[in-house]
Amino acid sequence: MVRTLAKISLVLLIIVSLPMGFYLVREFSTLSKNEEMVERVFSTQLESILYSINQYSENVVQQWSQSLDHPVDPEGEIMQDLVDNLFQKNTAIRAVRFSNLDPPEEQAVYFSDSVFTMDNWPGQSQLDVLRGYLESNYQRMNVELLNDKLLLYFLPKNRNGEQLCQLVVDPQAFIQQNLSPMIQQVAHDIFYISIADSLSGQVLFTTDDDSGLSQTMEHADMWYLPDHQLGIRLKSKTLVELATERTQRDNYMLMGVGLLVVLGFIFVIINIRKEMKLAEIKSEFVANVSHEIRTPLALISMYSETLLLKRVKTEAKQMEYLSTIHEESARLTGIVNRILNFSRIERNRTKYHFDRIDLKQALPEIVADCNAHLSAAKVACCFDAHVEDAWIQADWESLKTMVGNLLDNAMKYSDKAEKQINVRILKKPNEVWVEVEDNGIGISAKNQKYIFDQFYRVTEGDLAHRAKGSGLGLNLVKRIMKAHGGAVSVRSKLGEGSTFSLKFPLKK
Numbered sequence: 001m002v003r004t005l006a007k008i009s010l011v012l013l014i015i016v017s018l019p020m021g022f023y024l025v026r027e028f029s030t031l032s033k034n035e036e037m038v039e040r041v042f043s044t045q046l047e048s049i050l051y052s053i054n055q056y057s058e059n060v061v062q063q064w065s066q067s068l069d070h071p072v073d074p075e076g077e078i079m080q081d082l083v084d085n086l087f088q089k090n091t092a093i094r095a096v097r098f099s100n101l102d103p104p105e106e107q108a109v110y111f112s113d114s115v116f117t118m119d120n121w122p123g124q125s126q127l128d129v130l131r132g133y134l135e136s137n138y139q140r141m142n143v144e145l146l147n148d149k150l151l152l153y154f155l156p157k158n159r160n161g162e163q164l165c166q167l168v169v170d171p172q173a174f175i176q177q178n179l180s181p182m183i184q185q186v187a188h189d190i191f192y193i194s195i196a197d198s199l200s201g202q203v204l205f206t207t208d209d210d211s212g213l214s215q216t217m218e219h220a221d222m223w224y225l226p227d228h229q230l231g232i233r234l235k236s237k238t239l240v241e242l243a244t245e246r247t248q249r250d251n252y253m254l255m256g257v258g259l260l261v262v263l264g265f266i267f268v269i270i271n272i273r274k275e276m277k278l279a280e281i282k283s284e285f286v287a288n289v290s291h292e293i294r295t296p297l298a299l300i301s302m303y304s305e306t307l308l309l310k311r312v313k314t315e316a317k318q319m320e321y322l323s324t325i326h327e328e329s330a331r332l333t334g335i336v337n338r339i340l341n342f343s344r345i346e347r348n349r350t351k352y353h354f355d356r357i358d359l360k361q362a363l364p365e366i367v368a369d370c371n372a373h374l375s376a377a378k379v380a381c382c383f384d385a386h387v388e389d390a391w392i393q394a395d396w397e398s399l400k401t402m403v404g405n406l407l408d409n410a411m412k413y414s415d416k417a418e419k420q421i422n423v424r425i426l427k428k429p430n431e432v433w434v435e436v437e438d439n440g441i442g443i444s445a446k447n448q449k450y451i452f453d454q455f456y457r458v459t460e461g462d463l464a465h466r467a468k469g470s471g472l473g474l475n476l477v478k479r480i481m482k483a484h485g486g487a488v489s490v491r492s493k494l495g496e497g498s499t500f501s502l503k504f505p506l507k508k
């Protein structure tokens with residue numbers, strides 16, 4: 001059996017566990033790759049959000065330059081109107097100055113509220129770059145950060161690069177008034193977006209108060225705010241946290257699947273073991289029954305043949321042979337009945353006829369039926385019932401089978417010189433117990449757990465091994481007691497004896 005089991009385990013291992021194990025290992029190894037990919041995709045998305053904010057800031061300053069790029073006199077009234085309009089709509093713009101480039105001289109300067117000196121002038125090389133762009137029909141806005149002021153300048157198209165337009169912008173107001181609404185909209189409730197001074201690290205603007213979130217973010221330089229950085233991260237969790245959480249969840253799931261496979265494997269092996277054990281026990285049962293049947297059959301055949309050949313001379317001897325034939329055929333009937341009973345009960349074909357039975361009267365009758373057997377086995381059987389009556393609801397034939405089986409076992413499994421069996425009735429609050437006690441070989445605690453299983457026979461010990469049996473008797477008792485709404489139990493000590501109790505519900 002062990003070899004077959006080992007073979008089956010190996011086959012199962014190969015067809016189930018190996019592919020599963022391979023799959024699990026593969027899954028584990030691809031997990032980190034997947035996580036890396038997710039992280040890459042995610043950070044690319046965040047980068048593109050930052051790009052769109054920069055793009056938006058470019059649109060804002062492009063609109064400023066377009067609104068100032070008109071073919072009108074910089075000092076004239078129309079220009080004044082245009083600039084006033086610009087100041088009104090964009091409070092971040094503090095001053096606008098128009099200048100001639102050749103010779104370099106200021107033409108007109110406008111201030112939104114307070115007046116301040118504007119003496120900065122872009123270098124020649126920067127102007128050349130802007131002229132180059134303009135020749136390619138592209139108007140570019142240059143930007144510088146000077147003393148906390150943002151200086152934007154461009155060459156208006158309608159003056160063919162001869163004029164310079166400079167805007168002085170308050171960076172904080174630019175962020176709050178021009179960029180903030182768009183940033184808030186992008187951040188929604190999902191992202192945390194900030195603008196920080198990239199030199200000092202000081203956060204100048206946030207979509208959320210929680211500045212603790214600022215450490216783990218995607219960053220991008222701002223196109224129109226030199227030395228400033230945009231930062232973004234998910235509000236709830238960082239990418240790393242999300243990736244770790246996902247990896248952990250996947251790991252747990254994979255471990256769970258692995259555990260299930262192992263448990264399933266163990267379950268299958270246990271079941272196969274059980275089935276194989278049952279098959280083994282069944283084949284043992286066939287051998288035992290055949291052995292049990294062979295002895296009476298041989299005796300019957302031998303004695304009947306002797307009688308038929310008239311070889312027995314004396315009448316006394318003839319009587320002895322005939323009674324042996326009678327006894328052995330009764331034994332055969334007993335064996336066959338037990339097997340039939342068992343198979344009927346197992347297939348739930350048994351019909352019980354429940355009657356009110358007083359055990360105090362019924363038991364002595366059943367014991368008396370076994371008297372011949374008891375005296376043949378030289379067993380002293382004592383019946384005592386210190387109760388007035390003990391009414392139960394039982395099937396008479398089944399009651400006889402059960403008590404008969406217990407007495408039979410008590411006789412069979414005893415090797416004492418003075419064999420003693422006590423049958424007694426005990427009344428408990430809601431039950432009536434029939435106890436059959438013997439001073440036989442007893443049953444070990446380990447075997448007590450199994451003796452009520454079908455086909456189970458104790459194989460340890462000389463007598464238990466030698467005694468004939470089928471392993472059906474006690475299982476039959478257990479099933480019949482269940483049908484009576486009761487139970488059977490055993491108390492036993494190896495070498496000292498056993499007491500079997502049939503526990504019937506009390507019929508009041």
Ligand code: ADP
Pocket residue numbers: 409410413438440441442443451456457458459464468469470471472473474475498
């Ligand atoms: P069997 O036909 O083998 O007697 P049973 O189901 O009646 O089958 O009993 C199962 C096993 O329990 C027996 O093989 C025997 O080892 C053990 N057993 C039953 N009754 C007794 C007893 N009174 N004393 C010792 N062992 C017993």
